[in-house]
Amino acid sequence: MSDQEKLPHLRIVISCPDKIGIIAEVSTFIAELNGSLIESNHHSDLIEGWFYLRNEISTASMDIDLEEFKRRFTPIADKFQMNWFVRNTQKKRNLVIMASHSSYCLADLLHRWHSGELYCNIPCVISNHENLRSMVEWHGIPFHYVPVPKDDKREAFAKIEDIIERHNADSIILARYMQIIPPSICEKYAGQLINIHHSFLPSFIGANPYQKAYDRGVKLIGATCHYVTEDLDEGPIIEQDVIRVSHSCSKEDMVRLGKDVETSVLARGVRYHLEDRVIVRGNKTVVF
């Protein structure tokens, strides 16, 4: 993990069928441009025959720009049938956060952003409750209150989709947003829509996981940060963690302890996402 994002450098992320010579070709390409590798990660999935690469490249000694880099790299990408992108890491992306009544994940993300730890813009926060408005606005971030009535969610989500688009969201973070996201948004923001689930998935899928954990008498509780797909709680997992509980914990204690795990797991997941460390393939992730 690196804090180099603010230096002028490029990040290239690739996944493609595994073949001999990919690293050779990519790194030769970069070296010939006089690019210096700050961080370089590869993974070969031997079962699936699939290859993953993430390179951070210092451009201090390079004299081409991003567009030229893309243009010249395209033949290599085509040759190996790559899914790929290259990004100027100085350009901040737009993260729209959606929250409900609970403040802990949102407060944590806002503080990390405010203190400079999270390198992105937060163009707005959307919530179906009013109670967090003041906290959000203190950070200088617009707050949109969109109630989601039980009997007509469609209109509410049309409104939400509109707000998201108007703010040019690159990614959306569900910071304990307790509503099910409609398929249209899931599809449109596939791989860009992140949720925190308050259990160690696949344990305790669905509602009330802490109650279920309490009833089952587990000795650890956890949280799971994952990309949202149409299948509830089944999307690709980005990060997970657990905390120890015991018989002396009431359900309320579990909720309280779990909050800390949710908060830190979501923060790590969002960071990995912003640093393009997460590559999705099927229902699994590579996290460099």
Added chain:
Amino acid sequence: MSDQEKLPHLRIVISCPDKIGIIAEVSTFIAELNGSLIESNHHSDLIEGWFYLRNEISTASMDIDLEEFKRRFTPIADKFQMNWFVRNTQKKRNLVIMASHSSYCLADLLHRWHSGELYCNIPCVISNHENLRSMVEWHGIPFHYVPVPKDDKREAFAKIEDIIERHNADSIILARYMQIIPPSICEKYAGQLINIHHSFLPSFIGANPYQKAYDRGVKLIGATCHYVTEDLDEGPIIEQDVIRVSHSCSKEDMVRLGKDVETSVLARGVRYHLEDRVIVRGNKTVVF
């Protein structure tokens, strides 16, 4: 957790409906016998209205024996409708271990026993394979080979039950014994039959949990030590733990890493059980 087991002391374990005055009455009883409390744990389950107690009592300054202690305590136990027992901690219990082909849990338990860390007798090891005989016999422990043919398990388990009884087993440890235990044995040894499951239950119940964990792309794998009941993988949980995995782990890596978690979780579970730290009620445990 205490290593005081070898001193002459008593251990009393109680669970009963919660009422005012139980601790007062129990500890007054002990103090009047001039017993000194080495370790004293209580828990009140406020939801269920149930009370749990475990006391380690030094008998150095007491001058009554175990039977007399029981006789005098009985009226208190009756008054509060206690489930209870009192035990001389110097008396070793008989732990029969059942294993299959895999050696790691068995080797660990045998070493802990051999080096004096596990305070019990191991009157025999039962396995449906021959490959671990020499390891067991090197420890001076009888090894019983009982094959379990797919088409007639009944006879095999009758034989096993007979061996268990002949060796006066107090408890049975399934150290990666890969066969389903018939209901008759589950019932007879309820609360005395311990299994290690190679997943973080309730995730990945049933067979091949590592394959399932690999396929789901989880970021932590775990193990669960639990009492065996008729409902497979649903018994009361004694102990759990997890270890971090990543995309770079093959299924074989997960199996290898998981072995270490299984081994340590089972060892801790067996220790808690032998120290009478685990009190079962319904499908949950209190672990002092």
Added chain:
Amino acid sequence: MSDQEKLPHLRIVISCPDKIGIIAEVSTFIAELNGSLIESNHHSDLIEGWFYLRNEISTASMDIDLEEFKRRFTPIADKFQMNWFVRNTQKKRNLVIMASHSSYCLADLLHRWHSGELYCNIPCVISNHENLRSMVEWHGIPFHYVPVPKDDKREAFAKIEDIIERHNADSIILARYMQIIPPSICEKYAGQLINIHHSFLPSFIGANPYQKAYDRGVKLIGATCHYVTEDLDEGPIIEQDVIRVSHSCSKEDMVRLGKDVETSVLARGVRYHLEDRVIVRGNKTVVF
């Protein structure tokens, strides 16, 4: 750990020379008042011959008040030479927080307080920098800016001591306050002055622990929450935790990762302190 603080109950905390009969006498006293034990913890330090007790008592069915409880309990306390106190858990204590330039620990404590997780008053925050004023004041908490010039710290700390007293501080939390506290304050608030040190003590005592950890090439970094005594970084430890690092972490990465550990370790330490779970004796703590 319990969230029952808001119910009308009492908490009694005792430490004294270990003798037969203490639990019996204390719990009989409580039972005779018709008090019901919500949570009950004891510890006998067999080496030191010292006894520790913490009881949470529901007063729902008791009909005496705190003063009467104290008056009646005093003879028992005297008999066993107890250090003790009893507290109405509904009465909030005053926590003064001191911070410097860094916001993360302060922001976390303020959020936990604001969301009701931390049961106390925060009468003011004192800092030697102005940058966190707006954040503190947004929470409705007075902010006192007291610069601490290198050449005359005495006057600054006289001012600080005055502010602390005016706000009737019960305890003081140093939330990454980077100044050494003068002995007079350490003594006056012995056992009430809590610091977070950014290393796993006793590793890397003093300044720049992350640099030292980086230079030593450790594989885990940590944080330590402890009571402040005159001996820098040598006070009784309340709580510690660690996080894994690797060769790929720069010193800046370590600082960033360490922040999360510091934040959660301090939050847990403050909670244990507020719940009277920490009993200090000499340079060690019992944490129930």
Added chain:
Amino acid sequence: MSDQEKLPHLRIVISCPDKIGIIAEVSTFIAELNGSLIESNHHSDLIEGWFYLRNEISTASMDIDLEEFKRRFTPIADKFQMNWFVRNTQKKRNLVIMASHSSYCLADLLHRWHSGELYCNIPCVISNHENLRSMVEWHGIPFHYVPVPKDDKREAFAKIEDIIERHNADSIILARYMQIIPPSICEKYAGQLINIHHSFLPSFIGANPYQKAYDRGVKLIGATCHYVTEDLDEGPIIEQDVIRVSHSCSKEDMVRLGKDVETSVLARGVRYHLEDRVIVRGNKTVVF
């Protein structure tokens, strides 16, 4: 981490001054030989300007042997001033284990070796006590008893050095061998001599770390696997871990809990070493 060692493949490990083009040149070299990268790790230390690489190469489709690989790679190595080696991963290395009276680390390593998890030869075990002979010999491994008298250690270590050489040791594991190794052996086996220290270094350097940890009242205890240098407990750290303790732990409990951490940390350290994942530079390690 991979279990592919037994397939016919090569492993190349490199460290050298960081320059543009190293990965390009190395991976082009491998691709031109038709070698397929199973696992590929790099690290650029931006502060030190130093580069590290570890590649596992499947040779299934290559038709040159190890010597030819070395011959052809040498010009590249010279050009970049590399410290490097290439190894046939099928060739087992010789690990001599030294132990004292305690059995736990030795038993664990022997079991991992015996069950095929540790890919190496163990040509002999050397101990200054006789008590573990039978355990070692049961594994079919020669046991050398070399007492180390306080007043003449020189002769003992001359004998030990002779045994080590006769058995063609590639590496030496100190599995709780409680004697200080003389500088001559430290130098001769620099980077090949591994120790397990029973504390979280740099905490509690030297003798009796558990006593010191107990006296200091720490809340976590740990273990450190490191290469041995002449400076006691100051060598490059390979792996560390910790376990939670509390006031209820006696020193004996800490010793017992610590054993499990020591055992697993040493096992991981030895595995990383055997897989050539550890690259030492100065007093620090890169662990791929």
